[in-house]
Amino acid sequence: MCGIVAYVGSKEAYPIIIEGLKRLEYRGYDSAGVSILNGTMNTFKCKGKVTDLEQVIVKEKIKGTAGMGHTRWATHGVPNNINAHPHLSGDGNLAIVHNGIIENYGTLRTALEKLGHSFVSDTDTEVLIHLIEEIRNTNDLSLEEATRRALQKVVGAYAIVVLDANDPDKIVGAKKSSPLVFGLGDGEYFLASDASPIVKYTDKVIYLEDEEVITIHRNGDYEIRTIENELTDPEVQQIDLNIEELEKGGYEHYMLKEIYQQPQTIAESMRGRLSADEGWAKLGGMEQHLTRFKNAKRIILTACGTSWHAAMIAEYLFEEFARIPTEVEYASEFRYRNPIITPDDVIIALSQSGETADTLAAVKLAKSKGAFIYGIVNNVGSTIPRTTDSGSYIHAGPEIGVASTKAFTSQLTVLTLMAIILGHLKGKISEGYYRQLLSELESVPSLVAKILAKADQIKYIAGEIRNTSNALYLGRGYNFPVALEGALKLKEISYIHAEGYPAAEMKHGPIALIDMYMPVVVIATNKSAHEKIVSNIQEVKARKGIVVAIVTEGDTRIKEMADFTIEIPYIEEPLSPLLSVIPLQLLSYYIAVMRGCNVDQPRNLAKSVTVE
Numbered sequence: 001m002c003g004i005v006a007y008v009g010s011k012e013a014y015p016i017i018i019e020g021l022k023r024l025e026y027r028g029y030d031s032a033g034v035s036i037l038n039g040t041m042n043t044f045k046c047k048g049k050v051t052d053l054e055q056v057i058v059k060e061k062i063k064g065t066a067g068m069g070h071t072r073w074a075t076h077g078v079p080n081n082i083n084a085h086p087h088l089s090g091d092g093n094l095a096i097v098h099n100g101i102i103e104n105y106g107t108l109r110t111a112l113e114k115l116g117h118s119f120v121s122d123t124d125t126e127v128l129i130h131l132i133e134e135i136r137n138t139n140d141l142s143l144e145e146a147t148r149r150a151l152q153k154v155v156g157a158y159a160i161v162v163l164d165a166n167d168p169d170k171i172v173g174a175k176k177s178s179p180l181v182f183g184l185g186d187g188e189y190f191l192a193s194d195a196s197p198i199v200k201y202t203d204k205v206i207y208l209e210d211e212e213v214i215t216i217h218r219n220g221d222y223e224i225r226t227i228e229n230e231l232t233d234p235e236v237q238q239i240d241l242n243i244e245e246l247e248k249g250g251y252e253h254y255m256l257k258e259i260y261q262q263p264q265t266i267a268e269s270m271r272g273r274l275s276a277d278e279g280w281a282k283l284g285g286m287e288q289h290l291t292r293f294k295n296a297k298r299i300i301l302t303a304c305g306t307s308w309h310a311a312m313i314a315e316y317l318f319e320e321f322a323r324i325p326t327e328v329e330y331a332s333e334f335r336y337r338n339p340i341i342t343p344d345d346v347i348i349a350l351s352q353s354g355e356t357a358d359t360l361a362a363v364k365l366a367k368s369k370g371a372f373i374y375g376i377v378n379n380v381g382s383t384i385p386r387t388t389d390s391g392s393y394i395h396a397g398p399e400i401g402v403a404s405t406k407a408f409t410s411q412l413t414v415l416t417l418m419a420i421i422l423g424h425l426k427g428k429i430s431e432g433y434y435r436q437l438l439s440e441l442e443s444v445p446s447l448v449a450k451i452l453a454k455a456d457q458i459k460y461i462a463g464e465i466r467n468t469s470n471a472l473y474l475g476r477g478y479n480f481p482v483a484l485e486g487a488l489k490l491k492e493i494s495y496i497h498a499e500g501y502p503a504a505e506m507k508h509g510p511i512a513l514i515d516m517y518m519p520v521v522v523i524a525t526n527k528s529a530h531e532k533i534v535s536n537i538q539e540v541k542a543r544k545g546i547v548v549a550i551v552t553e554g555d556t557r558i559k560e561m562a563d564f565t566i567e568i569p570y571i572e573e574p575l576s577p578l579l580s581v582i583p584l585q586l587l588s589y590y591i592a593v594m595r596g597c598n599v600d601q602p603r604n605l606a607k608s609v610t611v612e
């Protein structure tokens, strides 16, 4: 993971870099560092967050108009001051920041040690800058040329920026598998892991492609070459992202803001895509490929984390509405097990960031086998949508809290729409039901707003169970993946051990854990199998478990049995995850805040997992 930002222009580089790093902290936050060029290479770095870095800076030494910074999520070497980036060459003249993993760093390091190089850190990154130094000095090459040649020897993933103390007018960057965006401002130029540090200054960007090396000169000249030394002709794109979207907007945490944004973000993900009144629904990305979807023998959804939970719900939706056999795969498993993929399969890759390394690798694998790949992604211009055959953006806007919330409901909205479109196209759902589903989908934003209005009640319940060490989440059918998502949210941000289970499976194991200290969150909104859920709740109560039930408004039966209930509005069952997940997001949020956890930056996690 890790976040990178670099600047060359007429302004002081340090404040721009620090601000950029704060925007990129979602990518990792175990250590941070900067290098500023002003005749010498001034490098400061430390374990901890960007605010910790600000404390160790010597103000006089960070004056300069070119530089770069890094916020780290450790892969090689524990997070400490030495392993923090930037890393320096042996002579101290070159510095590098890196996002990714150099897989063959051991071999390279041994070879370099034989040539007399010695290393101070445990990182793969330090090896790369020594390799660049070695190639440069041996062959008397420019920085970009040495970098290009060094990268030919590298196996692994990288987004890098390299600086030379003797050339403060130039920055060199390169990428493979990890993202790097070039921002073209007015007399100032940027490289960053995403556009968030750049949007304040320019909306003109170039997304670098894999194995490209960019050289940016202070006067604005730039050149992009492949590592095979072919000159490229990149397209300058305009990005549509405003700075307010990147701020907390008065909320205490990004996560809370993003939970509360859901009435708008769900509406955004449907905008222009359906009209229940007029009886139509369409997704631009599907339009060109309707025959392919209609004739699909199978749909395979692949994703990681929360996106995988959205994919699981889609399995129910596609099979129910469109009657197309559907499978869901963890991207990391899919890619390593030689999956059977035929030209009649449609592969759907889901990713908030559009950068998740395993999901991207799964896409590439499926592509190499000739499959048609559809991407459902939030982050516009990221790598996955640039790699897939077609797709739909979910338009949730930047999601900064590490625990995904609004992206999940927007993914679900788009997936539900896809399933409805396919069911209608294949004649598997009646015209009347089609219109009803569209109309109910259109009502989701206002129903979500109604649930958000119950925040105080949810906060109260959070206070009652906040001290637990374990929690169980149960759901059936459409709400089984919601139980998984609820448990994931709780463990991610509050560090309480939580497990999601199909309600009926409880008796095959987890029931052994239930006692008077165990909160059991039951998502009990289903109309189908309602009786069975009632029985499951009774089984929990018989063992003195604490039941927190999410029920449909007016369900007095469960209310009488449960210790706490949260009522949510009625909606057709296939659409119910869009509502039932909301109280679970708030419950986790309040519990984590009450336990003093950093909800936006939970320990050990990162939002964009660009390592395998």
Ligand code: G6P
Pocket (backbone or CB within 6 Å): 304, 305, 306, 307, 350, 351, 352, 353, 354, 355, 356, 359, 402, 403, 404, 605, 606, 607, 608, 609
């Ligand atoms: C990380 C994040 C999760 C996210 C998962 C998949 O684990 O912390 O919130 O669900 O990656 O990310 P993606 O961007 O592919 O949806």
